[in-house]
Amino acid sequence: MKFYKMYGLIIKSEFEIPEAYEITEQKQWDVFVEMGQPSMEILKQAKEGKVCQLEKGKMWFYLENMGLFYTENGNYIRIYRETERLTDLARNSYLTGTVMGLILFQRGIIPIHSGAVAKNGKVVCIVGYSGAGKSTTSVMLREKGCEFVSDDVSAIRIEDKKVMVSLAFPQQKLCKDAALRQGYHLEDLIYIDEFRDKYAIRLQDGFIKEALPLGAIVELEVAAGESVEVREIVGIEKMELLFRNIYRGLALNEIGMSGEMRRNILKIAEKVPMYQIKRPIEGYHTEEITEKILKLLWDAG
16 A cells, blocks of 8 residues: 555555655555446446536546546545556546545535645645646746645645645646746656647655645736736635636536535635736746746735
8 A cells, every 4th residue: 555645635545646745654544545346336327428426425427438536525536447548647647636626525625726836935826727827837936946836736725714735746737838948858757648748747856745824826817918917806806716716616516515615715715815917918928927926925924
């Protein structure tokens, strides 16, 4: 058995998850992961065309000719490999992303679709639509001395009245153009996405190991204009930003939001500064954007 820490949870797994932060053997754990066939009832539903089931206690999704991922009560994951198309790399990609997102929902932890870095003991979550520049900005922030927190999903909790963020797992994705622009040699990276030409950097250091306070949330947006603009988000817009950036929001729509999760989202909106940074469509502005985010993170809280 292997033990890992992901999203602030201790994971006990019967197979290796090299993407995750490995820890020593633990007597207690939060989530157990194993390979195995689902119940005949679930398998029958999948074969008859049902692609997912989302309930509070049990959630699963099926990838045709690949496999099925099942979660239960926020503490158990079973993965079924139907064919060899579900490689170890693909299995772990779904496990560390979508599957753990469902686990977070089941445990009442808020998963935000964002990259995140930390500096001066505070985390900044970077949200925005695909193509807004989240990954490229996160990489440059790391190059300017920030520590890595997450690439795609940030697990946010309320602990002792503080808004806290934990390490997801120490691996960062980059598109080919961004990797080359940042000076990486493609042969040194892990090729992970043939459809979107994505590569992964598996980090050995430079990432947080314990939860840190959330200092700010920054939304990146591409817009018409000639300069990079920053504005603070206030009032009801803060709630709207959080809701539209919840990871795998479809699952939340299906199972409904618990009263505790809704209260925690309100607390995040009350306690955490939020900003929107708009960049022009034309030109390269990552350097300027990272400097503005560093100032926001320095000033926050």
